[in-house]
Amino acid sequence: MTxxxxxxxxxxxxxxxxxxxxxxxxxxxxxxxxxDRLVRDVLGRVPLYxxxxxxASSATPAWAxxxxxxxxxxxxxxxxxxxxxxxxxLPEPESHWALPEPAPETDHEAATDALERAxxxxxxxxxxxxxxxxxxxxxGVDSALVAELLDAPLYVVGxxxxxxxxxxxxxxxxxxxxxxVVDLEPADLExxxxxxxxxxxxxxxxxxxxxxxxxxxxxxxxxxxxxxxxVGQGADELFGGYEKVVxxxxxxxxxxxxGAVREGIRSLPEQLPRDxxxxxxxxxxxxxxxLHDAVVAAALRLPDELLADEDERKRGFRRVxxxxxxxxxxxxDKKAVQYGSLVARELDRLARQAGYKRRMxxxxxxxxxxxxxxxxxxAE
Numbered sequence: 001m002t003x004x005x006x007x008x009x010x011x012x013x014x015x016x017x018x019x020x021x022x023x024x025x026x027x028x029x030x031x032x033x034x035x036d037r038l039v040r041d042v043l044g045r046v047p048l049y050x051x052x053x054x055x056a057s058s059a060t061p062a063w064a065x066x067x068x069x070x071x072x073x074x075x076x077x078x079x080x081x082x083x084x085x086x087x088x089x090l091p092e093p094e095s096h097w098a099l100p101e102p103a104p105e106t107d108h109e110a111a112t113d114a115l116e117r118a119x120x121x122x123x124x125x126x127x128x129x130x131x132x133x134x135x136x137x138x139x140g141v142d143s144a145l146v147a148e149l150l151d152a153p154l155y156v157v158g159x160x161x162x163x164x165x166x167x168x169x170x171x172x173x174x175x176x177x178x179x180x181v182v183d184l185e186p187a188d189l190e191x192x193x194x195x196x197x198x199x200x201x202x203x204x205x206x207x208x209x210x211x212x213x214x215x216x217x218x219x220x221x222x223x224x225x226x227x228x229x230x231v232g233q234g235a236d237e238l239f240g241g242y243e244k245v246v247x248x249x250x251x252x253x254x255x256x257x258x259g260a261v262r263e264g265i266r267s268l269p270e271q272l273p274r275d276x277x278x279x280x281x282x283x284x285x286x287x288x289x290x291l292h293d294a295v296v297a298a299a300l301r302l303p304d305e306l307l308a309d310e311d312e313r314k315r316g317f318r319r320v321x322x323x324x325x326x327x328x329x330x331x332x333d334k335k336a337v338q339y340g341s342l343v344a345r346e347l348d349r350l351a352r353q354a355g356y357k358r359r360m361x362x363x364x365x366x367x368x369x370x371x372x373x374x375x376x377x378x379a380e
Contacts, residue, residue: 006032006039007065008046014039018081023097024293028122031065031076036084038063042097044078044269045291047276049201066277067201078269099265104258104303108316111306115298116320122292123149131227133287136217137179139167140334141314142232142241145321146289148175150230157182157217157341164213164340167332174326182220189347192216193368194375199281200274203372205364209338209347211278218282228285233275235290237264238299239317240308258304265296 006014008030015034017025029045032038040048050063052072063084067073081096105111126133127150135147137154147154156168160183172179189212196211197203218229236242238261244251245260254260272291279286289295306316313333321330338344351367352358360366 004032006030006034008032008041018096021097023079023100024297026293028125028288028292033063033084037081038076038084039081039096040076040078040269042079042095042099043265043272043291043296044075045272045276045288047273048076049073050076066199066280068198073201075270075273099262100297100300102297102301105301106303108303108306111298111302112316112319114301115295115316116323118292118294118298119145119289119320120149121294122289125292126150126230126287126289129228131285131287132225133228133230134221134224134226135230136214136221136232137168137172138164138232138334138337138340139169139171139329139332140232141318141321141325141330141332142235142290142334144171144175144232144325144329145317146230146232147177148324150289152230153180153226154178155180155182155217155221157184157213157220159184159342159346162340162342163335164337167334167340171329171332174329180220180224182217184216184341184343184346186346186350188216189343189350190371192219193347194372195281196278197368197372198375200277202274203365203369205347205362205368206338207274208368209344209364210336211274212343212347213337213341214275214278215282218279218284222283226284228287229279229282230287230289231275231279232290233272233288234268234295235314235317237261237268238290238296239302239314240264241314241317243313246308246310246313256304257307257309261307 009027013025014030023042029041031040031046031048049067049070051070052074064070077093079095079097080093133152134155135152137143137147137156154172154177156165158165165181168179192215196208196215200211221229240261245257252260252263254263276286302316318330348364351364354367356363356367
């Protein structure tokens with residue numbers, strides 16, 4: 001069977017999107033080669049890499065869906081459609097698709113209703129795929145709403161005394177759902193670090209810390225016979241879930257909450273390949289209903305009052321969630337997965353035990369690189 005050269009949407013949909021310059025044609029992303037062009041959707045939901053120094057004499061392709069297939073991979077830019085015969089990577093690629101800038105909806109109830117319809121449309125599309133799906137569940141509102149609408153089994157990963165395990169237990173109880181807990185030990189991290197770093201093509205501490213919980217929960221889900229892992233990714237970026245969009249501090253360039261939210265959305269093409277590649281490395285299909293084009297379009301139309309302020313973040317999204325979830329779950333804040341699972345804490349401890357002390361510059365990244373190097377040496 002020939003390996004497909006386009007991942008995500010079907011070719012006809014992408015051709016129409018190219019012809020109409022439609023950035024949100026009703027998909028959950030696409031990337032690959034189509035009609036002698038390389039394409040990647042506007043949010044970069046499907047990873048695509050090009051070789052920065054392809055060897056013309058080599059049979060290795062100059063592009064791939066995963067970084068490990070290339071000698072010197074770099075992400076192909078999101079929103080670009082470029083002729084395959086042009087030198088890659090392009091020095092200044094011109095975007096074919098741009099993130100829309102619609103006027104915000106003035107009617108709050110109408111905006112909330114539209115968001116609810118979009119989320120239901122996205123989850124209905126997932127159900128039509130007829131996959132055996134489990135949900136990576138942290139107990140927060142994002143994964144809880146995905147779990148409720150997909151009616152899929154819940155899995156949480158973390159060290160026994162972690163915030164995420166306790167939060168997932170209380171949320172599952174409130175929802176009347178069963179929960180599978182994947183308890184971690186330090187040895188799990190030592191084993192998984194080189195596998196994760198190789199899969200995502202990154203060794204920096206933050207990316208590896210974020211990817212590790214996804215990988216370890218995905219391993220268990222795959223072992224239990226499921227085909228796909230559903231996640232709540234995208235909610236914080238789309239709906240104003242980060243503190244920085246309210247504080248407008250040094251982490252954002254924007255001067256308004258709305259502008260800061262758009263900055264967050266534009267960061268997705270760099271982040272999402274990490275999560276997609278991590279889940280795929282466990283043999284599962286990643287499923288992210290909240291990143292469906294319909295949801296993105298509805299999120300972009302939310303008025304400022306339904307985004308975030310000092311009192312509440314993701315206000316519009318929480319209003320939708322409150323229609324399906326207990327109030328204590330719909331209104332719950334959560335920690336970032338690397339901290340809520342205690343993976344960041346334990347990886348730091350392992351690094352120090354291995355001699356990589358905190359006084360060293362980026363000591364955890366150095367530890368990750370050493371584990372990857374050791375694994376590759378052993379494999380040889």
